[in-house]
Amino acid sequence: MLNEIVEQVDADGHGRTARRIAAVIGRLITNGTLIVGSRLPTVRELSQALGVSPTTVSAAWRSLADVGAIEAKGRNGTVVRSPTGRGGPRRFRRVTEGPGHFALDLSSGTPDPELLPDLGPVIARVSRQSLTSSYLDHPVLPELEELLRDSWPFAPEYLTVVNGAMDALDRVSQQVLRLGDRVVVEHPSFPPLLDLLEQLGCDVIGVDLDDEGLCVEGLVAALAQSPRALFLQPRAHNPTGVTMSARRAAQLARALGGSSTMIIEDDHTNEISTTPLVSLGSWLPDRTVHLRSFSKSHGPDLRLAGIGGAGDIVSRVANRRLLGPGWSSRILQALLIQLLCDPATPAALATARRTYAHRRAIVAKVLASHGVTVNGVDGINLWMQVDDERSAMVALAARGIGVAPGEPFLVRPDDDHVRVTVGLIRGSDDHVADVAEQLAAAAGGVDVRTARR
Numbered sequence: 024m025l026n027e028i029v030e031q032v033d034a035d036g037h038g039r040t041a042r043r044i045a046a047v048i049g050r051l052i053t054n055g056t057l058i059v060g061s062r063l064p065t066v067r068e069l070s071q072a073l074g075v076s077p078t079t080v081s082a083a084w085r086s087l088a089d090v091g092a093i094e095a096k097g098r099n100g101t102v103v104r105s106p107t108g109r110g111g112p113r114r115f116r117r118v119t120e121g122p123g124h125f126a127l128d129l130s131s132g133t134p135d136p137e138l139l140p141d142l143g144p145v146i147a148r149v150s151r152q153s154l155t156s157s158y159l160d161h162p163v164l165p166e167l168e169e170l171l172r173d174s175w176p177f178a179p180e181y182l183t184v185v186n187g188a189m190d191a192l193d194r195v196s197q198q199v200l201r202l203g204d205r206v207v208v209e210h211p212s213f214p215p216l217l218d219l220l221e222q223l224g225c226d227v228i229g230v231d232l233d234d235e236g237l238c239v240e241g242l243v244a245a246l247a248q249s250p251r252a253l254f255l256q257p258r259a260h261n262p263t264g265v266t267m268s269a270r271r272a273a274q275l276a277r278a279l280g281g282s283s284t285m286i287i288e289d290d291h292t293n294e295i296s297t298t299p300l301v302s303l304g305s306w307l308p309d310r311t312v313h314l315r316s317f318s319k320s321h322g323p324d325l326r327l328a329g330i331g332g333a334g335d336i337v338s339r340v341a342n343r344r345l346l347g348p349g350w351s352s353r354i355l356q357a358l359l360i361q362l363l364c365d366p367a368t369p370a371a372l373a374t375a376r377r378t379y380a381h382r383r384a385i386v387a388k389v390l391a392s393h394g395v396t397v398n399g400v401d402g403i404n405l406w407m408q409v410d411d412e413r414s415a416m417v418a419l420a421a422r423g424i425g426v427a428p429g430e431p432f433l434v435r436p437d438d439d440h441v442r443v444t445v446g447l448i449r450g451s452d453d454h455v456a457d458v459a460e461q462l463a464a465a466a467g468g469v470d471v472r473t474a475r476r
Contacts, residue, residue, distance in 0.1 A: 025064045027056065029072050037248075039075050041082035046226035048083070049203025052092055052103055061103045063093060090224035092202055112222075114214035114431035118442075126423035127458065129444045132261060132404060134295070134319045137449070138375040140368050142322060145361035149354060162341060162350035167360050171329045176302035176313060180334030183341040184327055184351050188291045188316035189215055191328045192254075195312050198339045199285050200225055204251040207284070209237060211406065211432035211440070213261050216254060216289075229434025232260065234398065236267030239274045246278065252285040258300055259292035262432050262442040263406040264383070264399025266298040276306035285336070286311040293320040294372045297380045298401045304332055312336050319403065320372060321362050325355055379403050379446045382455055386445045389459035395466045403446025406432075410467030412439040418465040424458070441466075 031047045032039060051057045063069075066084065070077045084101060087093045094104045118130070163184045171182055185191050192215075200206065202224035208216065210229030220227050228250060230241035237255055258266040267275075279286065286303050293315055304311035312332040317325050330337050344350075362368050379402070386405060387397050396408040409415040412429055419426055429440030443462060448455045 024057070024061065025068060025072055027051070028064065028069065032073060039073050039079070041079050041086065042226070044069075044073070044075075044080065044083040045086040045224075046203055046205070048087060049090075049092060049224045049226070051203070053201045053203045057103050059103050062099070063101045063103065065100065087224070090202065090222060092224055112215060112218040114218050117431045118214050118427045125420065125425035127448070128425040129447055130425040130427040130442075131447070132427070132442070132444050133323060133447075134375075134403060135378075135447055135449065138295075138371075138378055138446075139322050140362055140365070140371040142358065142362075144367075145358055145365060148361055149357045158349065160350075160353075162344070164353055164356045164360065167356050167363075170360065170363050171315070171331065175315075175329075175331050176300050177304035177308050177311070177332075179304075179313070179331030179337070180309070181337040181341070182329060182331035183337055183344075184329055184356060185340070185344070186326045186328070186348075186351050187318055188289055188314055188328045189219075190326075191314040191316070191330050192216055192287070192289065193219060194340045194344065195287055195314070195330065195336060196220070196223060196252075198336055198343070199252050199287070199312075201251075205248050207242065207245045207250045207253040208434060209255055209260065210434045210437070211262055211429070212254070212434060213256070213289075214431040217431075217434065220254075227434055232263060232265050232398070234265065235271040236260075236265060237271070237275060239271070239278055242275060243278050246282050246284065249282075250284050252287055253279070254287045254289070255303075256289050256291065257302055258290065258298050259296045259402030260399060261291065261402065262404050262427075262429075262440075264397075264402045264404060266296070266399070266401050267301050269301050272301045272303055273306065276303055279303070279307060279310075284310070285333070288313045289316070290314060291316045291319060292402050293317060295320045295375045295379060295403070296401050297376055309333055317359060320375070321359065321368075325359055327351060327355055327359055381452075382448050383445050385452060385455045386443070386448070386459040386462065389456050390463050390466070393463040393466075395463050403444055405443045405445045407441050407443055407462060407466055409439050409441055409465065412441060415439070415441055415465040415467070419461065422461055422465075424461060426462075 035047050037043050066077050066080045070080045093101050095101050168182055185194055200223050205226045205228060206220055207228045207230055210231055228245045230245055231238045288302060302313055304313050310333055314328055314330055316328040390397055397405055427442040448458050
């Protein structure tokens with residue numbers, strides 16, 4: 024066993040860090056080379072064989088133990104067990120567990136409640152309906168499925184509805200990924216997704232973004248490592264606001280064409296995006312699973328997202344769900360149908376789009392005037408480069424403003440940033456600009472004493 028592990032680490036060719044050692048052993052467990060109950064080499068034995076420190080091997084062991092892949096048995100050594108994904112959502116907690124309440128909390132990534140469509144009239148209409156006659160009814164209301172299919176960016180082989188974007192990402196990941204699989208994500212990326220992939224024991228490869236989306240050169244380099252899946256946000260990327268262009272999508276599709284990598288797209292901003300949706304499913308429909316959330320556009324408490332695309336994956340998601348919740352509330356599905364068909368909804372969404380874009384544009388212009396770097400043009404969030412993350416957050420907190428730390432969004436070390444949910448800055452243009460001045464001051468782009476209060 025020791026020789027097999029050493030040979031596979033050498034064959035991996037990406038160094039002997041704790042993360043790489045854990046990924047290699049994870050793949051050996053997944054492919055059956057290391058079976059449940061197998062006793063692993065001791066930390067000292069493996070560190071000597073690999074020529075690394077015992078600390079490095081211990082860190083690899085901790086990573087595998089966090090996903091339940093191995094278990095320490097005292098004098099009986101460390102043995103392989105079935106993975107259970109026991110690690111906690113550490114990145115998500117760092118983003119959501121701030122130091123307290125703020126007069127202006129721009130850390131949440133949530134939509135402005137005042138810009139959501141009015142649920143009152145549609146609730147009254149739905150309350151008169153009887154929606155479930157049998158536990159064996161189809162999980163998706165036929166009218167909702169028809170509405171989704173008609174508006175999907177490509178013809179999905181199979182379509183279902185689950186409880187929001189993260190539920191969709193979780194359920195698709197469970198069907199696609201196994202311990203030790205390599206996966207490609209955008210860098211930076213959404214912290215709960217990174218937590219999820221870590222709990223599944225995946226080896227995450229981060230690829231940079233530019234103004235048109237995922238960088239082609241970075242994806243080509245990542246594909247050389249035979250990743251199982253690519254996760255991307257096609258528009259209004261969280262946290263940067265970058266949208267994938269049609270030109271870039273075609274380039275990415277060509278790069279992916281010779282691989283077997285599955286594509287999972289998360290269109291979380293949906294109809295409040297100001298940029299058009301471009302899906303890799305237009306080129307690779309049999310390998311693309313597209314997710315559409317209605318939380319930011321129509322209301323977080325609807326807890327609904329559509330999953331459509333590659334039939335073998337989406338059908339497995341739906342079938343596995345029959346052994347759990349069975350279906351997403353048909354009452355909530357009926358509410359969504361009413362919202363999608365209500366004549367007042369398009370106007371409400373158009374107002375939200377304009378308002379979010381206007382707020383973002385004001386903040387970006389002020390920041391740019393002070394030399395503070397931001398990217399992207401869409402969505403409710405802004406990725407702001409700062410001289411020092413902690414100092415920026417403390418300075419803003421002292422002014423009653425909360426922002427999200429940038430580190431949890433990073434796949435690998437990078438320049439300091441914070442994420443600012445600029446879509447929540449209500450008020451006059453002057454007020455939005457005043458907040459932007461304070462953001463610039465905290466970023467290091469202007470002397471804090473000159474920032475308007």
